[in-house]
Each structure stands twice: as structure tokens, then as C-alpha cells.
Amino acid sequence: MPLPYTAETLMGYLENVFPQIRGEFAIEALQEGHIEVRLKVQERHLRPGGTVSGPAMFALADVSVYMSVLAAIGPKELAVTTNASLDFMRKPDAGRDLIAHCKLLKLGRLLAVCDVLIYSEGKADPVARASMTYALPPDKTIKTQ
Amino acid sequence: MPLPYTAETLMGYLENVFPQIRGEFAIEALQEGHIEVRLKVQERHLRPGGTVSGPAMFALADVSVYMSVLAAIGPKELAVTTNASLDFMRKPDAGRDLIAHCKLLKLGRLLAVCDVLIYSEGKADPVARASMTYALPPDKTIKTQ
Amino acid sequence: MPLPYTAETLMGYLENVFPQIRGEFAIEALQEGHIEVRLKVQERHLRPGGTVSGPAMFALADVSVYMSVLAAIGPKELAVTTNASLDFMRKPDAGRDLIAHCKLLKLGRLLAVCDVLIYSEGKADPVARASMTYALPPDKTIKTQ
Amino acid sequence: MPLPYTAETLMGYLENVFPQIRGEFAIEALQEGHIEVRLKVQERHLRPGGTVSGPAMFALADVSVYMSVLAAIGPKELAVTTNASLDFMRKPDAGRDLIAHCKLLKLGRLLAVCDVLIYSEGKADPVARASMTYALPPDKTIKTQ
Numbered sequence: 094m095p096l097p098y099t100a101e102t103l104m105g106y107l108e109n110v111f112p113q114i115r116g117e118f119a120i121e122a123l124q125e126g127h128i129e130v131r132l133k134v135q136e137r138h139l140r141p142g143g144t145v146s147g148p149a150m151f152a153l154a155d156v157s158v159y160m161s162v163l164a165a166i167g168p169k170e171l172a173v174t175t176n177a178s179l180d181f182m183r184k185p186d187a188g189r190d191l192i193a194h195c196k197l198l199k200l201g202r203l204l205a206v207c208d209v210l211i212y213s214e215g216k217a218d219p220v221a222r223a224s225m226t227y228a229l230p231p232d233k234t235i236k237t238q
Numbered sequence: 239m240p241l242p243y244t245a246e247t248l249m250g251y252l253e254n255v256f257p258q259i260r261g262e263f264a265i266e267a268l269q270e271g272h273i274e275v276r277l278k279v280q281e282r283h284l285r286p287g288g289t290v291s292g293p294a295m296f297a298l299a300d301v302s303v304y305m306s307v308l309a310a311i312g313p314k315e316l317a318v319t320t321n322a323s324l325d326f327m328r329k330p331d332a333g334r335d336l337i338a339h340c341k342l343l344k345l346g347r348l349l350a351v352c353d354v355l356i357y358s359e360g361k362a363d364p365v366a367r368a369s370m371t372y373a374l375p376p377d378k379t380i381k382t383q
Numbered sequence: 384m385p386l387p388y389t390a391e392t393l394m395g396y397l398e399n400v401f402p403q404i405r406g407e408f409a410i411e412a413l414q415e416g417h418i419e420v421r422l423k424v425q426e427r428h429l430r431p432g433g434t435v436s437g438p439a440m441f442a443l444a445d446v447s448v449y450m451s452v453l454a455a456i457g458p459k460e461l462a463v464t465t466n467a468s469l470d471f472m473r474k475p476d477a478g479r480d481l482i483a484h485c486k487l488l489k490l491g492r493l494l495a496v497c498d499v500l501i502y503s504e505g506k507a508d509p510v511a512r513a514s515m516t517y518a519l520p521p522d523k524t525i526k527t528q
Numbered sequence: 529m530p531l532p533y534t535a536e537t538l539m540g541y542l543e544n545v546f547p548q549i550r551g552e553f554a555i556e557a558l559q560e561g562h563i564e565v566r567l568k569v570q571e572r573h574l575r576p577g578g579t580v581s582g583p584a585m586f587a588l589a590d591v592s593v594y595m596s597v598l599a600a601i602g603p604k605e606l607a608v609t610t611n612a613s614l615d616f617m618r619k620p621d622a623g624r625d626l627i628a629h630c631k632l633l634k635l636g637r638l639l640a641v642c643d644v645l646i647y648s649e650g651k652a653d654p655v656a657r658a659s660m661t662y663a664l665p666p667d668k669t670i671k672t673q
Contacts, residue, residue, distance in 0.1 A: 110286060118437060124544040141255060147300050147319050152293040174292050175464045175494060176516060178323040180641050180659060198645075198657060199617040203493060203518065204465060208617050208643070208657060210633075222633055222643060224615060224657060226516075227543035228493065286412075320639060321611045321661060325496050325514060327489040344472040345511055348638060348663065349610060351470050352429035353498070353512060355488075367488060367498060369470060369512060371611060371661075373638065400576060431545060437590050437609050442583040464582050469612040 096125060097167035103160055106168060118156055121192060128164060130157040131214075132191040137236040143187035145220075150191065150211055151179065154223035155194035162227050165200050169230050174228040175204075189213045203229055209216040241270060242312035245341075248305055251313060263301055266337060271276035273309060275302040276359075278338040288332035295326065295336065295356055299368035303352040307372050310345050314375050320349075321371040330365040334358045348374055386415060387457035393450055396458060408446055411482060412498050418454060420447040422481040423506075433477035435510075439483065440501055441469065444513035447485040448497040455490050459520050465494075466516040475510040479503045493519055531560060532602035533556055541603060553591055556627060563599060565592040566649075567626040572655055578622035580655075585626065588616065589658035592630035593642040598664050600635050604665050610639075611661040620655040624648045638664055 098106065101121040108115045121129035130153065132138070138149035140167060162172055185191060192212050194230040199206040243251065245265040253260045266274040275298065277283070283294035300319060307317055330336060340342045344351040354368040388396065390410040398405045411419040421442065422428070428439035445464060452462055475481060482502045489496040499513040533541065557563040565588065567573070573584035590609060597607055611622040614622045620626060627647045634641040642660040 113284070113291075137342075139258070143280065146258075146297075147322070148293045150290075151296040151322075155292050164330065174326050176325050176469055177296075177325075178321075178617075178659065180321050180611075180633075180661065182378075182636075182641055183321050198615075198654060201617075206617055208656070219633060222641070222659060224613065224659065225290070226615065232361040257505075323514065323613055325466075325488075325516065327491075327496055343470075343509060346472075351472055352510070364488060367496070367514060369468065369514065371470065403572065403575070403581075404626050429548075429549065436548075436587075436614070438587040439587040441612075442581075445582050449545045463619075464616050466613075467582070467586075468611075470611050471609050474608075 095166055098164055099123070103164055105232055106163065107156070107160060114156065116172050118153070121158065123164060126165070126197045128157060128161045128195045130160065130193045130195065132193070134187070134190050134216070139187050145185040145187065145191060147181065150181070150185070150221050151177070151223075153191055153193050153211060154179065154209045154221075154225060157193040158225040158227060160198070161195045161197050162205045162229070165197060165205070166229070172227050172229055175226055175228045177223060179221060179223040181221050183218060183220045186213045186216070189215065191220070201229075205229060241268070241309055243309055244268070249308055251308065252301070259301065262324070263298070265305065269311060271310070271342040273302060273306045273340045275305060275338045275340065277338070279332070279335050290330040290336060292326065292331065295330070295366050296322070296368075298338050298356060298363055299324065299337055299354045299366075299370060302338040302354055303372060304369040306340045306342050306352050307345070307350045307374070310342055310350070311374070322368060322375045324366060324368040326366050328363060328365045329350050331358045331361070334360065337367070337370055345372050346374075347367060350374060384390060386406070386413070386454055388454055389413070393454055396453065397446070397450060401461045404423050404446065405477060408443070410450065413454060415488040416455070418447060418451045418485045420450060420483045420485065424477070424480050429477050431462050435475040435477065436482060437471065440471070440512075441467070443481055443483050443493070443501060444469065444499045444511075445513060447483040447499055448515040451485045451487050452490070452495045452519070454520070455487055455495070462517050462519055464515055467513060469511060469513040471511050473510045476503045476506070479505065480512070491519075495519060531558070531599055533599055534558070538599055538602075541598065549591065553588070557597065558599060558656065561600070561608075561632045563592060563596045563630045565595065565628045567623060567628070567640070569622070569625050573596045574622050576604070580620040580626060582616065582620065585616070585620070585656050586612070588628050588646060589614065589644045589656075589660060590624055592628040592644055593660040593662060593664060596630045596632050596637070596642050597664070600632055601664070607662050607664055609660055610663045611617050612658060614658040618653060618655045621648045621651070622651065628654070640664060
């Protein structure tokens with residue numbers, strides 16, 4: 094079954110729905126059940142001591158999971174995060190983008206669950222991990238424009 | 239034992255260490271083991287559909303826990319979030335500030351744990367809950383300026 | 384609105400559905416949105432060093448949330464735990480029962496969320512905290528016997 | 529660097545420290561940073577409707593992480609679980625053992641973090657995922673007997 098999106102159309106859909114985050118993220122890879130997303134680290138994502146803030150990492154995980162769900166089911170209105178758990182394990186480098194590797198573990202009728210590992214680009218050990226649950230809307234598919 | 243901070247000196251310390259968040263938060267109440275923090279909801283915290291974004295709620299929980307820990311131990315360099323779990327339960331109103339009620343459940347030698355309930359101001363039911371763990375630094379107290 | 388159960392009928396329902404746990408738990412208090420449940424600590428719940436095991440604390444939290452949900456909606460087949468997060472904060476006493484204080488934070492159409500604090504009986508500081516999400520079944524109420 | 533244990537000596541150490549769980553678990557695979565552990569599903573692990581209980585899955589995840597940490601650092605007294613988050617995604621088969629795949633994501637001086645996926649033996653989709661944090665004791669290595 095072909096995916097409902099390419100990396101380009103998925104990114105376009107996201108930036109259309111959430112204009113606030115335009116230019117902040119990029120899709121590095123998109124396969125069935127797996128997506129890689131880049132946070133283009135900017136001044137406002139940083140914390141003193143030269144590191145990326147917790148909310149910026151949360152946002153990256155959240156966007157990755159959202160796109161992972163969209164990539165599986167096509168555009169759905171109102172899919173929302175219901176639960177998130179995160180472990181912050183290492184200090185990200187301030188001077189590197191963050192790359193999230195997101196795996197779709199479950200796509201049920203009502204809930205989707207993803208696992209995310211976040212890396213400072215080019216580093217072997219993850220800086221954070223996250224798991225997120227999205228509640229899927231009752232079947233009300235929107236047309237892609 | 240008197241607290242090492244008043245609401246004013248604690249807020250001042252935070253904004254000095256994290257100038258990025260200046261003007262975004264306010265302390266509503268400060269007691270031993272309990273703190274209430276306001277997120278002054280602005281355009282950039284919003285999402286389409288008239289609601290406050292997940293990263294903004296994460297940031298509010300994180301700041302509340304950080305201040306809760308500081309309020310108990312005084313200024314410590316490098317206390318960092320190691321774990322966070324959040325449940326997003328109701329859609330926050332776009333037109334209302336968020337108020338976090340944060341309770342310090344444990345203050346150990348190495349780890350501190352807090353519970354947070356987040357409310358849309360004036361509403362009875364919480365929009366989100368969070369638990370966070372902070373790793374405390376080895377004993378290296380900094381002087382308040 | 385009267386609760387669909389008393390402590391006695393709720394405990395009876397639970398032990399009927401889960402005969403494996405008969406005699407292990409007791410309801411200490413039951414009010415709208417709040418329940419207190421005792422784990423009668425026995426040899427098999429213990430760990431070396433004189434403490435209660437993690438799985439036993441998980442089981443207590445899980446049972447408390449399940450009963451909290453039942454107490455709100457009446458008997459429903461197949462309500463299942465979908466997510467749990469726990470912080471283990473202090474070592475429980477081997478010689479004391481555990482008491483869980485469980486608060487129903489959300490009762491939606493599809494999901495219920497509860498917060499739990501677990502205490503060694505008679506101690507002021509909680510030994511653990513937990514949050515759990517239950518998926519509620521589509522409306523298929525069972526008759527209480 | 530050779531691992532401090534083989535599957536046999538690690539299992540032996542565990543059953544010696546926790547005699548209560550003797551015969552319940554088996555190590556299927558042991559490599560640096562990765563361990564696979566079997567829960568030999570028995571009557572007492574089951575729930576009505578033919579499924580494995582939440583506490584049994586928690587116990588499997590907890591034991592897997594504990595052994596993963598031991599496998600990396602050798603026998604350490606008092607390493608304890610401080611945090612756990614779990615997603616229960618599919619109903620496990622009552623008639624199959626559970627297999628946990630556990631990956632060590634971080635081994636710090638104070639904290640270790642692992643990710644766990646749990647499968648019903650022979651099935652492709654995980655029934656649950658878990659992340660756990662262990663607090664490592666200050667350097668007080670015990671001799672293996």
C-alpha cells in the first residue's frame with residue numbers, strides 16, 4: 094500500500110495546519126512505520142550552558158509522532174497527544190541540529206503509540222527518548238488539498 | 239526554616255538564568271513544598287482550533303518543577319530534568335492563562351520528584367497533569383547575586 | 384447522583400471478576416472521584432532488604448485505578464490499562480501494609496485518567512506515585528449481579 | 529571488554545538475590561547493551577479473558593532492565609527502579625510466553641535508562657513497551673560468588 098504522503102506533501106500539510114512552526118522542522122526520511130525529523134536548532138531553542146531546551150525536544154518528539162501518525166492514516170482532523178513520557182539522558186550540543194527517529198509501534202482504531210529517540214546530529218548516543226500516545230478521531234477523513 | 243526565596247527573588251533568579259523566558263511566567267503562590275505558576279498565554283503558545291500547544295504546557299510544567307526545587311534547596315547550578323510524564327486531558331482555552339499547581343513529593347540527595355496539575359484559569363477541571371524528576375547536582379551551592 | 388457501588392459491592396465485584404487477587408486488597412474509603420485501597424502485604428510481595436516489590440506496587444496502583452473507574456461508571460467489561468507511569472521515591476516498610484490514595488482526574492468517553500499516591504501505612508511521605516490511563520469500552524454496560 | 533556475566537551466571541545471581549522469582553524467568557540472549565528475557569507464563573500470571581496481567585508484564589520489564597544493568601556493571605547492591613513508564617498496546621496471548629527485548633540506552637554514573645519491547649512469543653507486533661530508570665548505588669561493587 095503506498096503511503097498517503099511523500100516527505101514533501103507531509104511537510105507541506107503540517108506547515109499549512111501549524112503555520113507557527115514553519116521553517117523549524119524538516120523530514121529526513123519517511124518509510125512505512127518510520128520517520129526521521131530534524132529540528133533546525135536556533136537561538137530560541139537554546140538554554141544557558143550551550144544546550145537545547147526541554148520544551149524544544151518535547152516539540153520535536155511531538156511533531157515527529159504527529160507526522161508518523163499522519164503518514165500512516167492520511168490527514169485526520171484533531172488527532173491529539175494524550176500522553177507523553179520522556180527521558181532526558183545526555184546534554185544536546187547547542188551547535189548541532191537534533192534528529193528524531195520515530196517508530197510507530199501501534200496504530201489502533203482509537204490510539205496510536207510511537208517511540209522516539211533523539212540524537213544530536215552526528216552523535217551515536219541518543220540525548221533523549223520519548224513515547225507518545227495520540228488519540229485518533231472517529232472516522233472523519235479530510236481531503237488533502 | 240525560612241524558604242531561601244520569596245516569589246520575587248525566585249522569579250528574578252529564574253529570569254536572570256534563563257533570559258529567553260523573561261515575561262512569560264509569574265509566580266502566583268509560594269509555600270513550602272507547593273508553588274503555583276502562571277503561563278501568560280500569548281500568540282506563540284497557541285495552536286489552530288484555539289488551544290494552547292503541548293510544548294507550552296511542557297514548558298510551564300518544567301519551569302514550575304524547577305522553581306519548586308529551587309524554592310526548597312536554594313540556587314543550584316545544573317539541576318536538570320531527567321524524566322517527565324504528562325497526560326493531556328482537556329483542551330485548554332486559548333483565551334485564558336494557564337496556572338500550574340506544583341507539589342514537591344520528594345527531595346532526596348540526588349533526585350527530586352514533583353507532581354503538577356495545570357488548569358485553564360478559572361476552570362475547575364485540570365487540562366493536564368505532569369510528573370517530573372530532576373537530578374540534583376553534587377553539593378555545589380551558588381551564591382545568589 | 385449516588386455511586387453505583389458501596390465499598391462492599393465494589394470489592395465483591397472485583398474479587399468475582401479477578402479471583403486471583405482475592406484477599407489481597409481492601410477498600411479503605413470510597414467517595415466520588417476518590418478511593419483508598421489497602422494492599423495486605425504478604426511474604427510474596429516482599430523483596431530482600433525488607434521492602435515491597437515494584438510489581439506489588441504496580442498491582443496496587445492498577446487495582447486502585449480500576450476500582451476508581453468502576454466506581455464512577457458502574458461495571459463495564461474490558462476496561463483496560465493503556466498507559467502507566469510510576470515514580471518510586473522511598474523504600475516501603477516490609478512490615479506495613481501499603482495504602483493507595485487514588486484520584487480520578489478525567490472521565491471521558493474513551494479514556495479515564497487517575498493519579499495515585501502510595502503510602503506505607505502510618506507514614507507521612509509517599510513511597511510511590513503513579514498515573515494511569517484506562518481505555519473505556521464502547522457503551523456496553525453489564526448488569527451487576 | 530568482556531561482559532561480567534554469561535547468561536547462566538547472571539540468571540544464577542538474580543535467583544540467588546531474589547529467590548521469590550526462581551523459575552519464572554529465563555535469559556534468551558545476552559549481548560553488550562541488549563538482553564532478551566522470557567517470562568514463563570503460568571496460571572498466576574493470567575487474567576480472565578485469557579491474557580497476561582499488567583503486574584506480570586511490569587515484573588518482566590523490571591527484571592529485564594535490572595539484568596541489563598547488572599550485565600553492564602557487574603553485581604551492585606541496591607540498584608533500584610526510580611521511574612517506569614509503560615504502554616500496553618495489545619492483549620497478550622494467554623497460551624504463550626512473553627519475551628522482552630531490552631536495550632540499554634544510557635549508563636551514567638548515577639542513572640541507567642533502558643527501553644523494553646515485550647512480545648507474545650512468535651508474534652511480530654509488541655504487546656507492550658516500557659522505559660525504566662534505575663538509580664545506581666555509589667561505587668560499592670560486590671564480589672560475585
